[in-house]
Amino acid sequence: DGGITQSPKYLFRKEGQNVTLSCEQNLNHDAMYWYRQDPGQGLRLIYYSQIVNDFQKGDIAEGYSVSREKKESFPLTVTSAQKNPTAFYLCASWTGHGYTFGSGTRLTVV
Amino acid sequence: ILNVEQSPQSLHVQEGDSTNFTCSFPSSNFYALHWYRWETAKSPEALFVMTLNGDEKKKGRISATLNTKEGYSYLYIKGSQPEDSATYLCAFLDSGGGADGLTFGKGTHLIIQP
Numbered sequence: 001d002g003g004i005t006q007s008p009k010y011l012f013r014k015e016g017q018n019v020t021l022s023c024e025q026n027l028n029h030d031a032m033y034w035y036r037q038d039p040g041q042g043l044r045l046i047y048y049s050q051i052v053n054d055f056q057k058g059d060i061a062e063g064y065s066v067s068r069e070k071k072e073s074f075p076l077t078v079t080s081a082q083k084n085p086t087a088f089y090l091c092a093s094w095t096g097h098g099y100t101f102g103s104g105t106r107l108t109v110v
Numbered sequence: 111i112l113n114v115e116q117s118p119q120s121l122h123v124q125e126g127d128s129t130n131f132t133c134s135f136p137s138s139n140f141y142a143l144h145w146y147r148w149e150t151a152k153s154p155e156a157l158f159v160m161t162l163n164g165d166e167k168k169k170g171r172i173s174a175t176l177n178t179k180e181g182y183s184y185l186y187i188k189g190s191q192p193e194d195s196a197t198y199l200c201a202f203l204d205s206g207g208g209a210d211g212l213t214f215g216k217g218t219h220l221i222i223q224p
Contacts, residue, residue: 004153033211042114043199044213058211090154098144099212101153 002027005043006091006102012110013078013085019109031094032074036060043090049074055094068089078107085109111138114202116215123190124223130186133200133219137181142203144212145174145185149196157185157198190222 013019019077035043045058049068063082148154158167163178171188200214
């Protein structure tokens, strides 16, 4: 079945460490997105990529980095510069009509 | 940053009752309004994509209406069932097109009480 796979489901990070969240899709979609959700907040756009080897900052890109070396993969790195990284992270791809979402990664800084 | 508001933030409804909630969005540069259902521990699932003023869409017991001139959409659930318990998200797409990303509201958290 086609879809988006995010891994891991839960991730714990020590303060000061970088960590990478995986997002893989087998839908042949060009555009992919990373969103962050905090309690009581809507989904906020971190980064997006419309095509391989190209990506754009979203509304809250500071402290994050991405790469898009392959169409299928759009990993998100949460760097030590991100002041408040504990959150739920969702990856999505654009179907042409809407989004298909992954099941998310919950990142906790310990 | 675009402002998309959803109300109420949470809602408790008795099983069998009907309910509705609201999404308000900018009335300028409108392209589309999306509704998603997000059940706990699952991925958000697309419900409707609405593009035309006056649109009304239906999927089983769930329907949605759209008013682009005044910038709001209603989601209705008729005869609520426990499986309707979820967070319902609306998302606005401006005339820049889809590839730049949707702007989401905070969601309405619906709990159906047996």
